[in-house]
Amino acid sequence: MAIAFTFPGQGSQAVGMGKALADSFPEAAAVFAEVDEALGEKLSDIIWNGPEETLTLTANAQPALMAVSIAVMRVLEARGLDLKKQVSFVAGHSLGEYSALCAAGTFSLADTARLLRIRGNAMQAAVPAGLGAMAAIIGLEHADVEAVCAEAKTLGACQIANDNGGGQIVISGEKDAVEKAAALATEKGAKRAILLPVSAPFHSTLMAPAADAMRAALAAVSMNAPVVPVIANVRAAPVSDAGEIAGLLVEQVTGQVRWRETVEWFAANNVTTLYEIGAGKVLTGLARRIDKTVTGIAVNTPADIDSALAALIG
Template identity: 85%
Template sequence: MRVAFTFPGQGSQSVGMGKDLADAFPQAAQVFAEVDDALGEKLSATIWDGPEETLTLTANAQPALMAVSIAAIRVMEARGLRLADHVAFVAGHSLGEYSALCAAGTFSLADTARLLRIRGNAMQAAVPVGKGAMAAIIGLEHGDVVQICADAASLGSCQIANDNGGGQIVVSGEKDAVEKAAALASEKGAKRALLLPVSAPFHSSLMAPAADAMRDALAGVTKHNPVVPLIANVRAAAVIDAGEIADLLVEQVTGQVRWRETIEWFVANDVTTLYEIGAGKVLTGLARRIDKSVSGVTINTPADIESALATLLA
């Protein structure tokens, strides 16, 4: 009977997220103030008041989602939660990996905010607009999509970006190749194969310039071993060495987010409950589709925190 904390990725953001936490708890308000100071701007105003198109920009959405997650964590810590005592593992989906590492003490809050701002800008700048694309393929097995990417590669780079489980796989790469992959997936019997409204081909080889930027950025920040192991996106296995984690975060920029395998790893290692810390409930839904034996709990409101603490601290 073990517990893991998971942290959401891009796409979970919404205008107003975290405002009820900041209004209810001074520890949450302090997190948003620290992120604002670290970035030298009032990101909190964009998070709470919009406009939505500004919040959705990659360079804003990434630190914004992290801020909401850590606001919840800081409130829980103030009420007696200690990650090392109550949680066995942490994991995060793409940018959520940084939230997980901030929660587990690898990076300071200010450094995490700055790293995610660098990451967002670097990912956006890595590929000219219109050159890359991403597509969601629903209803095919992982091996089928690997073959589809290989077949589409005659038109350019194409690879699996996210294996989200439950028959949901996202491919990423050059636009012509991704469009070809979507067409091939439909021919193979996919339930759906649709291009995603994203601004860049994340988690593909085209992101190599962003990986270089993150290697430099990560080299310049203080890192500590996390207080509980991280289940790393690109490895779907536990890691606790800070230097190794930094290398994997660089690899993650161009590599596959192996979320299905991450949930399967949790199940194999006696994790029975996954708490999704932060905005939305995407990861809870994915976990339910991957393995119904796992219990999923979302924590993003004051009431959620009260309920979770009653269980975790019992």
């Protein structure tokens, strides 16, 4: 009956997120202040006041979501949570993997904020606007989506970016190829194939320049072994070695976020409860659809924190 903490990825952001935490808890306010200082700008003002289109920019959304997750963590820890004693594993969806690693002590908060700013900028700059695309394929098996991507590759790069589970798989690559794959998926019986309003083709081979940028950035920061193992996105298995984690984070930029397999790994290894730490409840919803034996619980408000502490430490 083990517990894991999961950390949300891009798409969970919303203007105003974390404001109630910062207003209620000095530990949370200190997180936002430290992130502002690390980045040399008032990201907290954008998080709490918008505008939404500025918060949604990849270079802002990534450190912003991490800040909210770590704000929740710092409040939990100030009130008695011991991650190493009460939690068996951490995992995060895409950028959420950095939040998970920060929570587990691999990176300092300031370094995590700077790494995610570098990551966001590098991912945005990797592909000229309009060249890439992403699409959500609903209701097709993984193997079928792989097959349509392979067929569409005659028009350019195309691959699975996120296997989110619950019948949702996101593909990414060059625009013509992704559009072709989406059409083929519909022919194969997909319930829906929807082009996503994203600014770049994340988790595709087109992100290779961003992977190079992250290799250099990760080589320049101090890394510790996480206090609990992280379930790496590209491996869907636990990792604790800091050097290995750095390599997997580089691989993650161009590789597949294996979230369905991550939740399945939890279920197969007696993890019964996933606390989603941070903004929104996307991962909580996915957990329910992937494996009914796993319970997802979103923790992002002061009331959520009280409930989580009561369950975790009594």
